[in-house]
Amino acid sequence: MSPESPPLAQLRGVHHRYGRTLALDGIDLSLRGGEVLALLGANGAGKSTAVAAMLGLLKPDAGEALLFGRSPGLLAARRRAGVMLQSAGIPENSRVAELLALTRSYYPSPRTVDDCVALAGLEGLLDRRYGKLSGGQQRRVQFALAICGDPEVLFLDEPTTGLDIDARQRMWTTIRAIVADGAAVLLTTHYLEEAEALADRVVVLNRGRVAAAGRLHEVRALVSQRRISCLSALDAARISTWPGVRSASRGADGNPARIEVLADDAETVVRRLLAEDAALSDLDVRRAGLADAFLEITRSNSTDRDADVAREAA
Template structure:
């Protein structure tokens, strides 16, 4: 059994004259939960498409569980939820699920699959009558029908409400506990921070950071100081401050030396009301890393 679920070496993808993926190397071990992050055009979806064999790279190699992508998909080793995937509009959920499960030699037991993905009660419903969140859960059930060891998700919660997102990621944690490798691309960085074992940040088709969420956040220096202030509060020339903003009675300061910054605020007689000091968030880190890469 291969040690890695995914081996990508020198992957280069072009869409006409556009270089979408620029020679990336990536190894993902079996059982990992990995978030692919980055702005639009960073190369996330193109990388996922190359792993699924949906496009032919200009250069480089992709191995999925030590198979070529198309072979791995045909063998039922990969399940996928794509951002622009669809369901047959005139079919009922149960019919589609039955058809997909029949295509695998060892499908996921129906009762457990329905319970795991939360689609109970939807069997008789036409696909066109599903809400956005219901549709995503049905697509997840189809992706899992063959019990794939690798699951690829491209913006999986984009149509879900808060409750639906929480239920979805609870399911992902359960799958990871069973040994499924989960690789997902998302713009919801709080989800990546809460769920992923590992974060891979892409910008301009290249990997600009790869590590745990804590490791990626630590790559960005500075802390954020937030406090309530009056309009006449003097926030000029504070030590350590890289940037200062006022937002409806709240000051947001980015500083490399929060103790020195707060000491001067106290010396100026500015009350430290509603004070909050925190390190860089994952969103701060990704924005800094991707902006720097673009420059």
């Protein structure tokens, strides 16, 4: 991916409302070849609306959506994109092989059936009726339909919901291979470890606005917290009251002797931990992860917007 390469998909100053609800508030997004862009946010943050605008499934109230530099509603643009949405609307009586054959027919140079089966994990499912499959199997079929046209841009809206660990890892491997071949992937996910594993860039939406954007390390760097882990007999509830401590909990990894602490001032907190428990062991200090950054960014952004609303109402 080159930052100078033209975006394959783009939103420019897009606003959109559903009645009185402001879903998108002037957001800008761009997606380039050879990257995974993770679009993160709580429910109602605007993720699905942003994806729908990029796909031409809705017309923004203001601003512009482009797919390959053209209107996303044009057939020529859509034939170069693959889509996996949360709501599929797939005929339940159709066999998987029929669904795959029909979807492949829409594209000028589709992947072979064997490739689709291998990449999406459809072994043994081609003769099954879609409606008789488990939820995880249906998601794998939906993924196969999204990639069968060998798309240059792939939109994945919560793709691994309902998948077991093995199926999720297999989908991640396929996504990485697709991106390595030069395609672009826009990923929305509630699994922040998924964004950590796949994303080159992250955009955090909050109440229809971009709250943060950048590469993974840049988004993590927006918060100063450190995560402290140790084995200790100290009371986690008491630690959570110490100055500089955001939270403290016990047994986060299933080990009741382990304490996890999120702190603004890690050095001071570590000194106090060692001073109060001479038997403390297995101490580990690391930068807060994407999940911690996400929570802090959305919390801060919501507080700022609430203050803006209060000032406007005054």
